[in-house]
Amino acid sequence: MTVIGLGSMGTALAEAFVKAGHPTTVWNRTAAKAAPLVAMGARHTEAIEDAVAASPLVITCLTTFDDTRVALRPARASLRGRALVTLNSGSPSGARETAAWALDHGARFLAGAVKNVPSAVGAPDTLLCYSGDKRAFEEFETTLKVLGGDTVHLGDEADLAALYEMAVGAMLLPALVGFFQGAAAVQARGLEVNTMVRFTGKWLDMIKSQLPIYAKEIDSGVYTDAASSVNLFLAAAAHDEDLAKETNVDTAWLAPLHDLMRRAAEAGHGDHSISALTEVLRKPARQP
Numbered sequence: 001m002t003v004i005g006l007g008s009m010g011t012a013l014a015e016a017f018v019k020a021g022h023p024t025t026v027w028n029r030t031a032a033k034a035a036p037l038v039a040m041g042a043r044h045t046e047a048i049e050d051a052v053a054a055s056p057l058v059i060t061c062l063t064t065f066d067d068t069r070v071a072l073r074p075a076r077a078s079l080r081g082r083a084l085v086t087l088n089s090g091s092p093s094g095a096r097e098t099a100a101w102a103l104d105h106g107a108r109f110l111a112g113a114v115k116n117v118p119s120a121v122g123a124p125d126t127l128l129c130y131s132g133d134k135r136a137f138e139e140f141e142t143t144l145k146v147l148g149g150d151t152v153h154l155g156d157e158a159d160l161a162a163l164y165e166m167a168v169g170a171m172l173l174p175a176l177v178g179f180f181q182g183a184a185a186v187q188a189r190g191l192e193v194n195t196m197v198r199f200t201g202k203w204l205d206m207i208k209s210q211l212p213i214y215a216k217e218i219d220s221g222v223y224t225d226a227a228s229s230v231n232l233f234l235a236a237a238a239h240d241e242d243l244a245k246e247t248n249v250d251t252a253w254l255a256p257l258h259d260l261m262r263r264a265a266e267a268g269h270g271d272h273s274i275s276a277l278t279e280v281l282r283k284p285a286r287q288p
Contacts (some may be wrong), residue, residue, distance in 0.1 A: 001024055001055045001056075001057040001058070001059060002024070002025040002026070002027070002052060002054050002055040002057070003017065003024060003025070003026050003027075003031065003059050003060075003061065004027050004029075004048065004058065004059065004060040004061070004062070004071060005027075005028060005060055005061040005062040005071070005088075006026060006027075006028035006033040006037070006061075007061065007062075007063075008118045008182075009087070009114060009121070010028070010061035010062075011037065012089075012119070012121040012145075013031070013036065013061055013087065013147055014037050014042060014148050015040065015072050015120060015121075015122075016122040016147050017143075017146055017147075018040045018042050019040075020122075020146045022143065023043070023055075024041075024042045024043070024206070025042065025043045025045060025051050025054040025055055026042050026043070026051070027045055027047075028037075028050050031044065031046065034133065040053050041263060048071065048072065048074055049075040049077075049078050051075070051248050052075040052078040052079060052082065052218060053075075053078040055082070056081075056082055057083050057140050057143060058079070058085065058087065058089065059085045059086075059087060060072070060084070060085070060086050060098050061287035062092065062188070063086060063088060064088055064089060064090050064091065065086065065090040065091075065094035065097065065098045066094070068086050068088055068098060069101055072084075077105075079102065080107065080119070081107075083107070083109075083110065083139070083140060084099060084102050084107040084109050084231055085110045085111075085112050085130070085144070086111050087112045087113070087114055087128075087256075089165070090162055091162060091166065092160075092162045094162065095111040095131075095158050096158055096159045098111070098158075099111065099158035099159075101130060105189045108135070109132045109133055109136075110131065110132040110151055110158075110161075111130065111131055111132055111160075111161045112129065112130045112131075113129045113130075113161045113164065114147070114148070115127040115163065117127065118150070122146065122147060123148060123149065124148075124149035125148075125149060126148030126149065127148060127152070128144065128148040128150070128151050128152070129154055129161045129164055129165070129171045130144070130153050130154065130161055131154040131156070131157060131159065131160035131161040131162075132156065132158040132161075133156070134153060134155075134156055136139060137153045142155075163188075174257075177253055179200060181251060182196060182200070183196070184247065184249045185243060185247040185249050185268055187245070188246075188248060188249060193212050195283070197200065210227075213227075213275075214274075214275040218275050218278045223269065223272035223273040223275060223276040223279075224271075225273065226271060226272055226274075227271060227273070228273065228274050229270065229271050229274065230265050230269050230271075230274055230276060230277070231265060231271060232274075233261055234258070234261050234270075237261070240258075242255055247275065260280060260281070261275055261277065264276055264279070264280045267280060
């Protein structure tokens with residue numbers, strides 16, 4: 001196979017293939033990044049056209065869908081008959097545009113998403129999601145599982161992997177900023193942040209255990225069996241203000257979340273499950 005793009009994730013992908021014994025061709029705009037992989041047994045080509053032509057399976061790991069199309073432009077003719085797998089960030093519309101571009105040039109297309117960090121590539125429980133050409137996925141599924149044992153095809157619609165990546169990834173920054181706020185508060189008391197890691201992990205386990213319950217409430221639209229209501233969360237918002245004053249930690253990032261809860265309460269969801277915030281986040285359909 002061929003791996004295009006040798007940033008930290010692209011390098012991890014190529015390493016996994018080489019270690020698994022797959023003949024691997026690599027290309028990167030900065031050729032020097034290929035040297036460690038070549039030392040492991042990979043083949044490097046100076047021209048991207050040669051890299052694409054070298055393998056029936058071409059995996060790109062660039063920053064965006066736009067970057068992918070721009071990088072592959074010189075190799076358009078070489079794409080015909082090959083399976084192109086994109087493992088980059090981007091919107092569903094970007095995935096659809098790239099799928100159409102790939103099909104126009106005779107390639108079979110799979111958009112993919114790695115739901116983990118580079119060091120986890122190749123682990124049995126590392127999740128990778130793909131969407132697009134089902135036959136291409138089935139043909140190369142065993143090879144793709146080298147990158148992670150939890151490998152899933154979401155459907156023939158090329159944009160599904162991007163949709164799920166963004167839908168799931170929406171949790172990341174709020175969760176991390178919450179941890180960073182807690183870290184600043186703990187440090188304000190002269191304590192080390194590593195003392196809260198164990199408790200944070202337990203808290204994340206609790207949140208994980210509640211996700212099936214929230215998903216069921218949202219799918220059914222029934223929020224009345226509230227273990228934790230919107231009003232309960234609103235009452236707790238006052239504690240955030242107290243913490244900010246006591247520890248001199250900036251909690252302004254929470255203001256939009258508090259506003260979201262107030263709007264939910266005003267819309268009649270005060271005594272409903274906190275999952276009813278989904279109803280406020282969902283904007284009315286645009287009129288034609």
